[in-house]
Amino acid sequence: MSNQPIIQVRDVAKYYGDEPALAGVSLDIMAGEFFSLLGPSGCGKTTLLRMISGFDVPDRGSISIDGVDMAGVPPNRRPTNMVFQSYAIFPHLSVAQNVAYGLKRLRLGRVETKRRVEEALALVALEGYGGRQPHELSGGQRQRVALARALVMQPKVLLLDEPMSALDKKLREQMQTELRRLQRAVGITFVLVTHDQEEALLMSDRIAVMFNGSIAQLDSPEGMYRRPVSRQVASFIGMMNFLRADIASIDPSGATVNIEALGSALLPGVSVGKPGSATIGIRPEMLTMLYGDHATAERVFRGKIVDTEYYGDLTLYQVRIDDTATVVTVSMRNTAGRPILQAGDRTRIGWGAESLVLLDPLESAK
Amino acid sequence: MQAGRTVTRAVAVPMARDWRGLLLISPTLVYALTMLAAPLALLIIMSLWTQDVIEIRRTISLDNYRQVFTEPLYRVLMARSLLIAGVVTLVTVLLAYPIAYFVAFYGGKRRGMWLLLITIPFWTSYLVRIFLWKVILGYNGVLNSGLLGLGLIDQPLTFILYNANAVVITLAHAWAPFAILPLYVSLSRIDHSLLEAARDLGDGPVRRFLRITLPLSMPGLIAAVLIVFIPTVGDYVTPRLLGGTDGLMIANMIEVQFGKANNAPLGAALATSAMLIVASVALLFLWLNQRSLRRVG
Ligand SMILES: Nc1ncnc2c1ncn2[C@@H]1O[C@H](COP(=O)(O)OP(=O)(O)OP(=O)(O)O)[C@@H](O)[C@H]1O
Numbered sequence: 304m305s306n307q308p309i310i311q312v313r314d315v316a317k318y319y320g321d322e323p324a325l326a327g328v329s330l331d332i333m334a335g336e337f338f339s340l341l342g343p344s345g346c347g348k349t350t351l352l353r354m355i356s357g358f359d360v361p362d363r364g365s366i367s368i369d370g371v372d373m374a375g376v377p378p379n380r381r382p383t384n385m386v387f388q389s390y391a392i393f394p395h396l397s398v399a400q401n402v403a404y405g406l407k408r409l410r411l412g413r414v415e416t417k418r419r420v421e422e423a424l425a426l427v428a429l430e431g432y433g434g435r436q437p438h439e440l441s442g443g444q445r446q447r448v449a450l451a452r453a454l455v456m457q458p459k460v461l462l463l464d465e466p467m468s469a470l471d472k473k474l475r476e477q478m479q480t481e482l483r484r485l486q487r488a489v490g491i492t493f494v495l496v497t498h499d500q501e502e503a504l505l506m507s508d509r510i511a512v513m514f515n516g517s518i519a520q521l522d523s524p525e526g527m528y529r530r531p532v533s534r535q536v537a538s539f540i541g542m543m544n545f546l547r548a549d550i551a552s553i554d555p556s557g558a559t560v561n562i563e564a565l566g567s568a569l570l571p572g573v574s575v576g577k578p579g580s581a582t583i584g585i586r587p588e589m590l591t592m593l594y595g596d597h598a599t600a601e602r603v604f605r606g607k608i609v610d611t612e613y614y615g616d617l618t619l620y621q622v623r624i625d626d627t628a629t630v631v632t633v634s635m636r637n638t639a640g641r642p643i644l645q646a647g648d649r650t651r652i653g654w655g656a657e658s659l660v661l662l663d664p665l666e667s668a669k
Numbered sequence: 670m671q672a673g674r675t676v677t678r679a680v681a682v683p684m685a686r687d688w689r690g691l692l693l694i695s696p697t698l699v700y701a702l703t704m705l706a707a708p709l710a711l712l713i714i715m716s717l718w719t720q721d722v723i724e725i726r727r728t729i730s731l732d733n734y735r736q737v738f739t740e741p742l743y744r745v746l747m748a749r750s751l752l753i754a755g756v757v758t759l760v761t762v763l764l765a766y767p768i769a770y771f772v773a774f775y776g777g778k779r780r781g782m783w784l785l786l787i788t789i790p791f792w793t794s795y796l797v798r799i800f801l802w803k804v805i806l807g808y809n810g811v812l813n814s815g816l817l818g819l820g821l822i823d824q825p826l827t828f829i830l831y832n833a834n835a836v837v838i839t840l841a842h843a844w845a846p847f848a849i850l851p852l853y854v855s856l857s858r859i860d861h862s863l864l865e866a867a868r869d870l871g872d873g874p875v876r877r878f879l880r881i882t883l884p885l886s887m888p889g890l891i892a893a894v895l896i897v898f899i900p901t902v903g904d905y906v907t908p909r910l911l912g913g914t915d916g917l918m919i920a921n922m923i924e925v926q927f928g929k930a931n932n933a934p935l936g937a938a939l940a941t942s943a944m945l946i947v948a949s950v951a952l953l954f955l956w957l958n959q960r961s962l963r964r965v966g
């Protein structure tokens with residue numbers, strides 16, 4: 304991964320009727336990075352990807368790839384290749400013919416074409432499948448053919464539109480790992496569209512989270528998870544408890560907030576926003592259930608478990624904080640010797656100010 | 670894969686179901702047997718008899734067939750029928766393909782309307798359409814007077830009526846919807862993302878058509894060819910009314926043998942031979958169709 308942007312999107316907008324599918328998006332995608340566009344259905348991910356590939360034309364704004372403005376350049380002349388959501392495998396051609404499809408036009412000669420096709424098939428672990436017809440392949444194999452067909456063109460950018468949404472969970476996880484490995488091996492820039500936050504976190508170097516045709520946050524997976532900029536992003540990426548809070552004061556040492564049910568806390572390093580109402584977010588795994596009377600933490604509150612969800616490796620507890628109506632979710636790993644508590648049990652929960660996230664400083668929690 | 674599944678199911682089905690199925694189709698079966706198989710058998714038997722001035726000799730001989738395949742007149746008529754049918758098929762399919770393509774790819778919400786409009790020629794009777802063409806193509810017809818009026822020609826065109834050209838024009842028009850519909854079906858089934866994928870891989874419009882659209886519409890194309898070709902070889906109304914003497918086809922000769930010439934056995938032999946030739950052409954195409962279907966499906 305370099306610091307050279309390979310794709311520059313500037314204020315790109317697209318309208319269907321009066322509704323904007325994209326409302327002025329700007330972003331840079333770096334050469335060699337694994338970039339993900341993440342967002343709920345209908346937020347404009349596919350639209351943006353199709354603008355980059357050239358299948359749709361922006362109503363406003365510009366896109367350049369590798370320093371060249373792409374206005375007026377049709378998809379067949381762009382240095383990008385696409386892996387379609389439906390794979391779009393040509394049904395009348397064998398696997399090898401599918402992979403060789405784009406090479407034909409380059410007139411590389413039979414031997415070189417064959418070599419490249421075999422190389423691409425090996426890359427996606429489909430050696431020896433060249434002679435098969437598409438209907439003789441499983442879903443995962445089809446997806447890999449689609450991948451090989453695009454990779455064999457050695458594009459500068461590979462665009463993937465939810466390539467794993469049609470696969471079952473097991474296969475999807477396997478393909479995610481493989482795709483990530485492949486991207487590191489070939490060093491091509493990947494732009495992945497997905498609505499699966501785990502997939503985006505697992506695979507990407509950077510993620511752009513989109514809502515309603517705009518980018519809400521652009522960050523590394525860790526930054527996205529630890530420092531979501533809004534309640535909307537926070538609840539889209541992983542789980543988050545939201546608590547109403549008042550910002551009492553902001554000074555160089557940080558912000559002092561009064562949090563409902565938890566009391567007052569100093570958030571070090573927070574200097575944005577101004578006194579007023581805000582939302583405080585805290586991840587379920589940042590709340591620790593204290594087993595035994597001696598265990599302690601920086602801050603502690605007491606509560607009663609109202610519900611227990613057992614997931615095998617971890618358990619989610621819904622805990623009502625004493626003397627309030629506030630219920631928070633606490634996630635605990637089921638390590639050896641840890642009992643599973645049940646609804647009705649009383650518990651103590653430890654937490655720390657450093658794991659609090661200040662969200663929407665001017666917006667009140669609902 | 671599909672075939673495998675069908676076979677296992679057929680094995681697993683209890684016998685009783687087969688009988689119920691037979692019962693269900695029995696009215697159709699009886700109808701087909703009496704109206705199609707029986708006359709066909711009769712025709713073939715008759716083709717082996719001989720006409721002896723006024724009565725038919727019922728001894729089996731292949732004399733009629735020898736005549737059919739050696740007499741130059743019959744050979745010429747047969748060849749002409751195949752040629753005209755071939756040209757009609759070619760013209761029809763060439764006209765139908767762009768129309769089907771347009772409706773399938775650009776029809777949008779109005780597809781239904783376009784398809785309805787395409788069937789309009791069928792709202793009038795076959796004969797009426799033939800006479801319409803007569804009016805259009807005739808010596809003093811619409812086309813000639815129009816062209817004369819515009820000063821584009823000095824004399825009425827004569828090569829457009831009472832010859833093979835007229836037959837081709839009329840039949841190509843008559844068969845167009847039959848060709849458009851199967852073409853439309855196979856074209857509209859083409860997944861648009863395949864065309865986008867081809868484009869993504871570097872193909873311009875012409876290559877996309879030749880490498881994706883055309884091969885994937887092959888089943889529809891072959892169906893269209895069959896649907897037009899088979900009935901055209903045996904057509905006799907259009908050549909009779911519009912074909913003049915140069916445009917007469919094998920079916921007209923069959924009619925003559927059964928009628929004026931009063932040689933039904935020879936007519937039967939002509940009919941059977943024509944049928945065999947058409948059947949072999951059709952089988953060839955069906956085989957091609959099977960192949961393209963297997964690749965597409
Ligand atoms: N051809 C079109 N005509 C009209 N509206 C469209 C068209 N394509 C997309 N839209 C609208 O634009 C918005 C964004 O669509 P887009 O396909 O980019 O969503 P997406 O983020 O890819 O969603 P998904 O995850 O469901 O694929 C949607 O509201 C959609 O209804």
Ligand SMILES: [Mg+2]
Nearest residue numbers: 348349350464
């Ligand atoms: Mg989409």
